[in-house]
Amino acid sequence: MNIEKYNEIKSGLPAHVQLIAVSKFKPVEDILILYDAGQRAFGENKAQEMKAKHEMLPKDIQWHFIGYLQTNKIKYIAPYVTMIHSIHSEALLQEVNKYAIKNERVIPCLLEFHIAEEETKSGFTLEECERMLNGEIFQTLKNVKICGVMGMGTFTEDMNQVRREFQHLHQIFNTLKEKYFQDNPDFKEISMGMTDDYPIAIEEGSTMIRIGSAIFGPRDYSQMITP
């Protein structure tokens, strides 16, 4: 736990950039320390873990889901999640919409794009996403609010490559904004940047950085509270 580093990151952030503290695998005690320091937005990548922490922690915490979301896990987060950053398919968005209706709410979502070279990362291509946005189904999804885009850079030392990937995501954002969301003030977020690359992400237009290990220390996977 590194509160000094937290304060340093916070104080260096431009006003338009929000810090999401990624607390995955970290115990509630650590989250509470950061909560007491004023942090309210936390990110988790496992639905059951988010649910367990949501139940144990103060209710004014804003929970951001940032991991690969399986449709059968949406029910664990739908009642309270602040934003789902990782919408990677139309089928998933449809399911999120269903659970949003069940919970009588509108769930803010980001569209995740595959910008890294690594095959393992998930997300739309621009073509797939445009097919969805032009399709009939999308127009019927009234209980999800599309607030922007999200992406992860390649895990590499080559910061020029990461910068190009972030520039690419920003271009995707601009394209979608112009073609589909021009009159929609909700579509304004670019979620990119983690511990190793957030300064570059901010230079390239990020509005939400997702920082875990710089604040909480390296992840200890034995601390997982749910499978």
Ligand SMILES: *Cc1c(COP(=O)(O)O)cnc(C)c1O
């Ligand atoms: C774990 C994770 C982060 C935070 O990573 P750090 O390198 O620890 O800052 C950000 N985004 C996603 C999607 C993650 O899974």
